[in-house]
Each structure stands twice: as C-alpha cells, then as structure tokens.
Amino acid sequence: MNRAVLAFALRRAAATLALLLALSLLVFALLYLAPGDVARNLLGTRNVTPEALARIRELHHLDEPFLAQYWWWLSHAVTGDFGTSIRTGGEVGPLLLDRTGVTAATAGLAFLLSVLAGVPAGIATAVRRGRPLDRMIVAASVVGVSAPGFAVGLILLYVFALGLGWFPVYGTGEGFLDALWHLVLPAVALACGLGAFVVKLTRAAVIRELDQDYVTFARGRGLSERRVLRLVLRNAAIPIVTSLGLMVAYLFGGTVLIEVTFALPGLGSLMEESVLFKDIPVVQALTLVVALVVSVTALAVDLSYLAIDPRVRARAVRR
Amino acid sequence: MVAILSAVVLAAVAVFAAGRELLAPHALDQDVYLGVVGAGVEGHLFGTDQLGRDILQLSLAGARSALAGPIVVAVGSMVIGVLLGTFAGYRGGIVDMLAGRYADLLLALPSVLLAIVVAGLVGRGYWVTVAVLIVLFSPSDVRLVRGAVMEQTPRPYIESAKILGIRPTRIMFRHIAPNIVPIVVANLLLNVAFALVALSSLSYLGLGVPPGAPDWGRQLADGRALLGDNPLAAVVPGVLIILTATAVNLLGDWLSELLDRRVVAR
Numbered sequence: 001m002n003r004a005v006l007a008f009a010l011r012r013a014a015a016t017l018a019l020l021l022a023l024s025l026l027v028f029a030l031l032y033l034a035p036g037d038v039a040r041n042l043l044g045t046r047n048v049t050p051e052a053l054a055r056i057r058e059l060h061h062l063d064e065p066f067l068a069q070y071w072w073w074l075s076h077a078v079t080g081d082f083g084t085s086i087r088t089g090g091e092v093g094p095l096l097l098d099r100t101g102v103t104a105a106t107a108g109l110a111f112l113l114s115v116l117a118g119v120p121a122g123i124a125t126a127v128r129r130g131r132p133l134d135r136m137i138v139a140a141s142v143v144g145v146s147a148p149g150f151a152v153g154l155i156l157l158y159v160f161a162l163g164l165g166w167f168p169v170y171g172t173g174e175g176f177l178d179a180l181w182h183l184v185l186p187a188v189a190l191a192c193g194l195g196a197f198v199v200k201l202t203r204a205a206v207i208r209e210l211d212q213d214y215v216t217f218a219r220g221r222g223l224s225e226r227r228v229l230r231l232v233l234r235n236a237a238i239p240i241v242t243s244l245g246l247m248v249a250y251l252f253g254g255t256v257l258i259e260v261t262f263a264l265p266g267l268g269s270l271m272e273e274s275v276l277f278k279d280i281p282v283v284q285a286l287t288l289v290v291a292l293v294v295s296v297t298a299l300a301v302d303l304s305y306l307a308i309d310p311r312v313r314a315r316a317v318r319r
Numbered sequence: 320m321v322a323i324l325s326a327v328v329l330a331a332v333a334v335f336a337a338g339r340e341l342l343a344p345h346a347l348d349q350d351v352y353l354g355v356v357g358a359g360v361e362g363h364l365f366g367t368d369q370l371g372r373d374i375l376q377l378s379l380a381g382a383r384s385a386l387a388g389p390i391v392v393a394v395g396s397m398v399i400g401v402l403l404g405t406f407a408g409y410r411g412g413i414v415d416m417l418a419g420r421y422a423d424l425l426l427a428l429p430s431v432l433l434a435i436v437v438a439g440l441v442g443r444g445y446w447v448t449v450a451v452l453i454v455l456f457s458p459s460d461v462r463l464v465r466g467a468v469m470e471q472t473p474r475p476y477i478e479s480a481k482i483l484g485i486r487p488t489r490i491m492f493r494h495i496a497p498n499i500v501p502i503v504v505a506n507l508l509l510n511v512a513f514a515l516v517a518l519s520s521l522s523y524l525g526l527g528v529p530p531g532a533p534d535w536g537r538q539l540a541d542g543r544a545l546l547g548d549n550p551l552a553a554v555v556p557g558v559l560i561i562l563t564a565t566a567v568n569l570l571g572d573w574l575s576e577l578l579d580r581r582v583v584a585r
Contacts, residue, residue: 019423019424019427022420022424023424023427023428026424030436030440033437033440033441034440034441035441035442139321142565142568142569142572143561143565145568146512146516146561146564146565146567146568147560147561147564147565148516148519148520148523148560148561148564150520150523150539151519151539151556151557151558151560151561152557152561154539154542154543154546154553154554154557155553155554155557155558157546158546158550158553158554162546162547162550169546249428249429250429252429252432253429253430253431253432254431256431256432256435256524257431257520257523257524260523260524261543271432271435271436272435272524275435275436275439275440275524275526276439276524276525278439278440280440283436283439283440287428287432287433287436290428290429290432291427291428294427294428294429295427298427
C-alpha cells in the first residue's frame with residue numbers, strides 16, 4: 001500500500017519535472033520571439049559596435065546550435081544565474097529577489113482576504129440556497145468575477161484614496177504598519193475577483209455535498225443541523241483546497257495589473273517594465289519562476305490529498 | 320429578468336460597436352487647448368481627457384474594440400477546441416496524448432501573464448494580441464469538448480453508427496457535434512467575458528491597441544494619471560468594462576442553467 005502511494009507520488013513528481021523542462025524550452029525560445037537580431041536585442045540600448053556584438057555572441061554562445069545554447073542557459077538558470085538585465089545592466093537574480101517581498105505580501109494578503117471572506121460566504125449561501133441572501137451574494141460574485149482588478153483598483157483609488165483620503169494613493173510606505181496600510185487597497189482590488197471565485201466554488205462544492213444521500217440519512221436519523229454541516233464541510237473541503245491551489249496561478253496574472261495600477265515595486269511591475277523594454281533575460285527569468293511556483297503548488301496540492309483523504313489514496317494506488 | 324437586463328446592456332454595446340462612426344462621430348476630436356476638464360465643462364457631460372477628447376464619446380466609441388476582439392477570441396478558441404477536442408476525444412491514442420500535453424503546457428502558466436509576455440515581445444497590434452489570446456484560450460476548450468465527446472462515444476447511437484459503417488469524420492461532426500453544442504455555446508459566452516477582461520488588461524498595459532485608439536483599457540491607463548483632474552476619465556470606462564463583462568457572464572450562466580435543465584428534463 002505505502003509503496004504504491006510512493007510510486008504514485010514519484011510518478012506525479014516526474015510528470016511535473018517533464019512539464020517544467022518543456023516550459024523552460026518555451027521560455028528559452030522567447031529570446032528568438034522578438035523581431036530582429038538576438039545579439040542586438042541582448043545588447044539593448046548600449047553602443048552597437050562589432051566588438052560588442054561579438055562579445056555578446058560569445059557570452060551567450062549564440063554561434064552554437066540551439067539546443068547547446070538552451071542547455072547552457074538552463075544549467076545556469078537552475079543555479080539562479082539568469083544572466084544580466086538589459087535595462088539595468090545588473091544581475092537578474094538579485095533584481096528578482098529585491099522585488100519579491102512586495103509581491104509576496106500583496107498576493108498573500110489578497111489570498112488571505114479572499115479565503116477568509118469567500119469560504120464563509122460560500123457556505124452561508126449554500127445553506128440558504130434560493131433565499132434573498134444567497135441571490136444577493138451570488139449576484140455580487142458574478143460582478144466580482146467579471147470585474148478586472150485594475151478597473152476595481154482605479155475605482156477604489158478614486159473613492160478611498162482621493163475622495164475619502166483614508167488610504168495612500170501609491171507607494172509602499174515605511175515600517176510594518178505603514179507598509180501594511182499601503183497594501184490594503186491593492187490587496188482588496190486583487191482579492192475582489194479571487195474572493196468572488198472562492199464564493200462560487202465553495203457554494204458549488206457545499207451544495208453538491210448537501211444533495212448527497214448521506215445528508216438525507218443523517219437528517220433522517222435526527223442528527224442536529226450543526227453536525228450534518230460538519231460532515232458536509234469535511235467532504236466539501238477537497239474541491240475547495242484544489243481550487244485554492246489553482247488560484248496561485250491567477251494571483252500571478254492579476255498582480256501585474258494591480259502593481260502597475262498602484263505603482264508598487266514588485267515582480268508584477270518588473271514584468272511590465274521588462275516586457276515593454278524587451279528586457280528578455282528578466283522576462284525569461286520571471287516566466288520560469290512563475291511556472292515553477294505554479295506547477296510546484298499544483299504538485300503539492302495533489303500530494304496533500306494523498307495525506308488527507310484515504311479514498312484518494314486508494315484510487316491512486318488502483319490506477 | 321436578469322437575463323433580459325444583460326441582453327439589453329449587450330445590445331446597447333453592440334449598437335455602439337457597429338455604428339461607432341454615426342453614434343460617436345466626435346470621439347477622436349482633440350482640443351489640446353482645452354486639455355483636461357471636469358464633468359459638465361463646455362458641454363462635455365463627463366469632461367475630457369488630457370488631449371481634450373470628450374470622455375462620453377470616446378467611451379461609446381470604445382465599444383467596438385471591447386466587443387469585436389473578445390468575440391473573435393471566443394469563436395477562434397471554440398473552433399480549435401471543437402476540432403482538436405473532438406478528434407482527441409473520439410480517436411484517443413496519440414492525438415489525445417498530444418492534445419492533452421498541449422493543454423497541460425499552456426495551463427501551467429497564468430494566461431494573462433503569457434499574453435503579456437508574448438504580445439509584448441512579438442508585436443503590439445490589436446489583432447496580433449487577439450491571435451495570441453486564441454491560442455492561450457484554446458486549451459480549456461479542448462479539454463471541455465474532449466470530455467463531452469468521450470462521454471458521448473460509448474453511447475448506443477454512436478455504436479450503431481459505427482456498425483453501419485459511417486465515416487468517422489461524419490460521426491464526429493454530424494452525430495456527436497449536435498449533442499455537445501449546448502456546452503460549447505455556454506462556454507463561448509463565458510470566454511467572451513474572459514477575453515474582454517484579458518484584452519482590456521493588455522491594452523491597459525499598452526500592449527493591445529495602438530496609442531490614441533478608442534479602447535476602454537487604454538482609457539483607464541490614461542485616466543490613471545488624471546484621477547485628480549477628471550476622475551471620470553478612468554471611472555466611466557472602468558464601469559463600462561465591469562458592466563459589459565458582468566452582462567456577458569450573467570447571460571452565459573443563464574444559458575448554461577437553461578441548457579442543464581433541458582438535459583435533466585430529457
């Protein structure tokens with residue numbers, strides 16, 4: 001039994017590794033995607049002299065076959081060496097690390113907000129299916145899912161920062177509390193879409209469980225509504241946790257727009273700047289890091305089921 | 320009720336998209352001397368932007384790029400989804416394997432992020448961006464259609480069609496296809512809403528449409544700097560994006576519920 005579970009976990013990990021390898025090939029190919037000569041693109045705005053071009057070609061092994069170049073790039077990338085940024089001329093790795101804090105804080109706060117608000121709201125609507133509160137929250141969640149974060153962000157900025165003056169307009173602030181204060185509006189804007197999504201999927205998962213025979217049976221046996229709900233929630237937890245894992249990907253997409261809107265110096269705004277400047281080494285590094293985080297999260301979610309749910313364990317072994 | 324309201328909103332957006340030249344003829348008229356003014360000044364109901372363009376007219380004119388691109392994205396990714404998904408679901412084997420890996424690969428990255436990277440590095444045209452989004456949206460369509468086809472394939476009517484010796488392509492597109500139309504259509508509408516958000520996100524970052532074109536995302540980007548002078552320059556297009564995307568989503572939800580009920584009734 002245990003060996004079978006381990007084999008499944010290893011297979012799943014190997015699949016993730018293969019996916020990441022394929023993705024890294026795609027990411028490396030980004031270099032060739034931009035129009036024009038690769039060496040010139042890498043040189044950017046610096047003086048284009050024949051010597052400089054030759055040096056860049058040598059530095060990036062551009063005269064070697066594609067796969068050799070890819071191998072050379074990848075073997076450096078896994079050690080955290082993504083080359084130098086075209087825009088700043090500095091190392092890409094430290095640049096990324098420098099920007100990670102703001103993004104992690106914003107995304108973490110948004111994730112926390114959307115889960116803390118979304119899961120209870122989803123449960124409340126599922127229990128009161130069809131009643132006014134349910135319809136109201138469901139309608140609100142459709143608006144939340146539809147509204148792009150940057151549009152919400154700008155409206156929040158207008159109302160709460162410029163209009164009421166409760167929050168700062170942009171920047172990161174100094175000290176812990178002030179920094180947190182600066183991150184409230186961005187996190188709320190990011191959490192709007194995410195929270196609405198959490199409400200929708202929590203509601204669907206809880207309703208699916210409420211319709212099961214075991215609930216009818218438990219009620220028929222005279223179990224209190226509270227204890228029934230506890231059973232339901234335990235069963236509904238699995239689809240909810242999976243989707244929370246998937247939301248990490250969504251957060252990374254949203255954070256670019258939010259950081260640009262609120263002028264936060266995070267990874268998202270670094271991505272925007274680098275794409276607009278065609279700073280390809282930075283774009284490559286960022287894309288690869290996001291892919292890594294997203295697929296490792298998916299892997300972790302999958303494997304955590306094995307630990308949590310014996311039914312999933314049994315199914316994985318049978319396969 | 321909700322569905323009717325959404326349909327009315329969308330019809331209005333469609334009317335302005337189609338008749339942009341007639342209904343908002345002065346959308347691009349600049350008045351640099353006037354510059355940015357607030358609501359109500361010199362007959363500008365919602366004020367003007369930094370180039371002195373009327374916000375109301377500009378926003379109405381933006382309806383076209385808010386509707387045309389997303390519809391093309393949704394239809395394009397639906398076509399890829401139906402073709403690839405049907406083959407993968409019906410034939411299985413290597414086609415299925417390749418389609419599955421293709422979907423895995425693209426779904427492993429957030430699509431908005433990928434769109435930003437590809438649109439930013441390849442080029443900045445509106446239709447280039449639309450093409451990029453078609454490719455990025457298609458994996459979920461492929462998965463959806465594949466699942467639906469795999470559900471139909473073992474059913475008796477397909478078995479008998481096979482025994483009758485009907486060509487596989489005919490079975491796929493004449494026998495199975497009509498039965499997956501409801502799911503595909505409901506998903507089409509949801510994709511329009513997602514594409515609207517994605518496209519306006521890209522133009523917000525300056526990647527979708529050329530500078531100066533009437534587009535809600537671009538208006539928001541320009542309006543961000545004008546929040547102090549004329550907040551409506553950002554608020555009006557922002558509300559329009561939210562309203563339109565919500566209307567499309569509500570219509571999509573309504574449609575898929577309706578179709579679900581019909582399936583259950585059968």
